[in-house]
Amino acid sequence: MVQEIPLFRAYPKLVSVPWVSVVNSPTPVHKMEELTRILDNGEIWVxxxxxxxxxxxxxxxRKYEFVFADVLKKEKKxxxxxxxxxxxxxxxTAVHAKRFGLKTHLFLLEQEPSPTVLENLLCHHYFGAKLSLLKNKLHRKLAVKTKLLxxxxxxxxxxxxxxxLGTLGFVNAAFELKEQIDKKLIPxxxxxxxxxxxxxxCAGLVLGLELAQLKSQVIGIGVTDPSWSSKEATLDLATKALELMRSKDSSIPDVSKKLSKRLVVDHSYFGGKYGVSTEEALEAIELAKKDELKLEYVYTGKTLGGLIDYxxxxxxxxxxxxxxxxxKSSADLTPYVKEMKYQDLPKKFHKFFEEVQ
Ligand SMILES: Cc1ncc(COP(=O)(O)O)c(C=O)c1O
Structure with a gap:
């Protein structure tokens, strides 16, 4: 039988892990001609x-290909x-859960209301998610626990x-990259x-690269609090994902001790607080436009900014x-946003739109 995804092609016994198709894969790879020319140091691909x-x-x-499958298997709604x-x-979650007949309830905390943040917030509502605004992480945790009970x-x-389970999405992504390398679509x-x-x-990618025996080193650019998104925490999650895989197929090698040497987690481009913009990120957003890539400053701008600085x-x-x-998705959300007024959202969320006016 032809296996549907690169991970199952590499390890056919893993087909017992629930999986549903969510992603248009493989995602393209191409050279960033302009950035390569501007930096004039190595070949930059995306x-x-x-x-x-x-x-x-x-x-x-990618994570939801495994997580949705688990939700459906457990007959949750x-x-x-x-x-x-x-x-x-x-x-x-809101956009894609819907495709599987699942509802979404989001438990949210405040953050700096940039235009991208507000666009997403409107879209949460547009795609039918129920929204709750909580005061802090503890309140949020308790609210989820209560709802679950x-x-x-x-x-x-x-x-x-x-x-x-979600991490397996990026183990699979590493095997997808390996297939693209084997087909000579990318060096x-x-x-x-x-x-x-x-x-x-990052955890899934590091684990997948090791299992696929690719040489690539991973530079993970930290964009959340360093005490949380540390190298240790990333390796710990990769090890747990490996244990999950080995519980289904014991012939998968225990590579947990080999992961550390291919990973650097660097928080130098974080900017001190989740969600704030940095000079490096803003410059990266501008440079990426030359290769027709649309970045933002919370995640992808900081990462490309790190690459440029390196x-x-x-x-x-x-x-x-x-x-x-x-x-970060580059899909155009403006058609949905155009149909929405912020007043359509629950009242607690109006202040974010009123603050910026
Ligand atoms: C656009 C974007 N890129 C990267 C990440 C990082 O992925 P992860 O949470 O798996 O580290 C996130 C989410 O945090 C994201 O929204």
Whole structure:
């Protein structure tokens, strides 16, 4: 039987892990001609996970191929998940849960209301998510727990869908990249720059690269609090995902001790607080436009900003192939936003729109 995804092609016994198709894969890879020319230091390539889906893409969809399958297997009907008001993860949940007949309830905290944040907030409502605004992380946790106790059809997805199961989405992504290298669509990267938020994306990638025996080093650019999204936490999640895989197929090698040496997690571009913009991110957004990429400053701008700074500081050398993994959806949300008034949202959320007027 032809296996549907690269991970199952590599390890056929893993087909017992529930999986549903969410992503338009493989996502394209191409050289960033302009950035390569401007930096004049190595070849810069991009993996276009902004294109994982035409309605709303980005990295979260890869995790949901495994997480939605688990929700459906357990016959749950509603997803409860958490984030800040502009959460991309929450929007990915709302848009794609709907395709599987699942409802979404988002438990949100305040964040700086940038235009992108407000656009996402309007879209959460547009795509039918129920929204609750909580005072702090403890309140948010309690609200989810209470809801879970009261509703037997509810399923709680951890922040960013960064569970060991969600992490498999990026182990699969590494095997997808390997297939693209084997087909000579991209040279094997020496370094891969990727965003580290709730860290499953980076954890899965590091684990997948090791299992696929690719040489690439991973530079994870931290965009959330360093005490949370540390290298240790990322490796711990990768190890848990590996344990999950080995519980289904014991022939998968225990590579947990080998992961550390291919990973750097660097918070130098974080800017001191989640969600704030930085000079490096704003410059990266402008430079990326030359290669027709649409970035933002909370996640992807900081990551490309890190890559640019590494290049300028000669932490990248002339003969290297560098891959920038683009994780934020580039789908145009304006058609949905145009149909919405902020007054349509629950009253507690109006202040974010009134503050910016
Ligand atoms: C656009 C974007 N890129 C990257 C990330 C980081 O992914 P992860 O939370 O798996 O570290 C996130 C979420 O935090 C995101 O929304």
């Amino acid at each position: 993996k276009r996970d902004d294109l994982t889906h035409e309605t709303y893409g980005g990295n979260k969809l 509603k997803i409860l998940t958490q984030g800040s008001i502009g959460t991309n993860h929450g929007l990915a 009261l509703d037997r059809k509810a399923y709680s997805v951890v922040i960013g869908a960064s569970s060991p 094997e990267p020496d370094k891969i720059f990727i965003t580290v938020g709730s860290f499953a994306t 290049s300028r500081k000669s932490k990248i050398s002339k003969n290297e192939v560098i891959l920038y993994w683009n994780t």
